Structures are given as C-alpha cells and as structure tokens.
C-alpha cells in the first residue's frame with residue numbers, strides 16, 4: 553500500500569467546474585468525486601470536455617469557476633503540493649526534442665528533486681520495462697508516436713506519484729506497446745495508487761477500469777463503478793451510446809451519393 557493513500561477517500565474532488573472559450577462552453581458545471589486506489593476511465597465523445605476537465609484538474613488550465621482538490625490539496629491554492637503528488641501525460645505532449653530518452657528522464661527526475669543515483673536506477677528500470685532501452689540514446693525528436701507516449705509515461709511515473717492523469721495514453725500505440733503500458737499501470741494501481749485516463753475506446757476502458765465517468769457536452773452523465781454505469785447493457789459501449797444520446801442515430805443516411813463500390 554502506498555504511503556499517504558487512504559483507500560476509500562477521494563483522489564480527486566471536483567465541485568462546480570466551468571470553462572468557456574468565448575461562446576463555447578467546454579465544461580458546464582462538473583461535480584466529480586474519484587476514489588483513491590482505482591483505475592478510472594473518463595469517457596465521452598469528441599468535444600465532450602474531457603481534455604479541458606483534465607487540464608483544469610491537473611493545474612494546466614485555470615477554471616472560470618469551481619474548485620478542484622487532488623489528494624486533499626486545492627489545485628489552484630496549493631499547486632506545488634498537488635504537482636509533487638501527481639504525474640501527467642497530457643494530450644499533445646511537448647517533450648524536449650533535443651534530449652535523448654535517457655537524458656529526458658534524467659532531467660525530469662532532477663526537476664522532481666530526486667537524488668541522481670535514484671533517478672538513474674528508476675530511469676533504467678522504466679526504460680527496460682517499457683522496452684525503450686535500445687532507443688534510450690536516440691533523440692526524442694526521432695521517436696515514433698508510441699515511443700513518445702512511452703517516454704512521456706516514464707517521465708510521469710519517475711517520482712512515483714499518488715495519482716496519474718493520462719489523456720488518451722493508448723492513442724497511436726501498437727498492441728504490443730499497449731499491453732506493456734497496461735502492465736505497468738496495473739502494477740501501479742495494485743500498490744494503491746490512482747490512474748485517471750481519458751479514452752474513446754470503450755473495450756479498453758471496460759477491460760481496464762473499475763470506475764468510470766461518462767462525459768458529454770461538458771457535463772458528467774454518469775459516474776460510478778463500471779458495473780453500475782454499464783447497468784442493464786451487456787457492454788459499456790451500449791450504455792455509453794444511450795447516455796450520450798447517440799443510440800439509433802442513422803449513420804450516413806444523408807450521404808446518398810456515397811457508394812464508390814457501386815459505380
């Protein structure tokens with residue numbers, strides 16, 4: 553069990569969160585309590601407000617209204633305490649392209665205040681587990697999409713955070729790497745830590761998560777244990793389509809010109 557993590561308490565507590573971009577309301581009054589020690593999936597259609605919510609929860613974007621606490625600390629009043637306890641793999645991750653993967657981890661570890669020998673040890677182990685040892689001296693600019701996700705994940709895990717936030721961690725990742733990432737995350741949550749990740753891939757969320765929050769049009773439509781959110785449906789996909797109001801939508805009925813095969 554991780555030091556400082558009280559199972560049963562909230563890892564993340566969001567109250568009345570709002571964000572507008574001009575006329576566009578991206579997040580419209582989100583209340584959310586995410587329990588510690590769980591593998592949590594934040595799901596929703598394109599434009600639902602997932603990235604905006606995660607950005608506000610991790611201190612990257614200031615809310616218009618509302619409050620966020622992560623492991624009992626207010627993100628906007630006590631940002632240093634929160635940032636020391638979380639790891640983040642944001643969408644459109646920016647990395648130091650002119651460092652090698654190994655150097656990037658060395659730099660991240662030092663920024664986090666870890667002693668050099670400890671950074672070296674952890675970096676070596678993470679590179680190994682994530683199958684990046686062979687590419688550790690390559691510049692990040694030459695990494696593939698999946699390799700970038702993996703080195704970003706290693707940097708986010710290096711200081712052993714209590715809560716890990718991942719925006720679409722499996723996007724652009726091949727099945728073998730996805731399995732590796734999955735193994736690392738399962739091991740991490742088994743220690744009592746919390747993972748919150750956003751995804752569109754329902755099968756993935758269903759197989760990984762024990763807790764789900766469904767978001768659509770800037771609001772939370774359902775949240776709770778996976779089985780509760782799935783309800784009567786046999787799959788999370790079914791529950792999701794009903795919750796976001798997409799069930800029965802006639803895909804492409806207006807595209808009467810589309811039928812290249814029947815020319």
Ligand SMILES: Nc1ncnc2c1ncn2[C@@H]1O[C@H](COP(=O)(O)OP(=O)(O)OP(=O)(O)O)[C@@H](O)[C@H]1O
Pocket residue numbers: 573576577578596597598599600601602603604605752
């Ligand atoms: N910086 C911005 N400026 C203007 N509008 C924005 C900005 N960021 C997000 N939005 C708008 O806010 C809404 C929510 O976007 P967000 O990226 O949070 O959704 P999402 O659920 O992460 O979507 P996706 O699954 O497609 O990544 C969208 O309508 C988007 O166009």
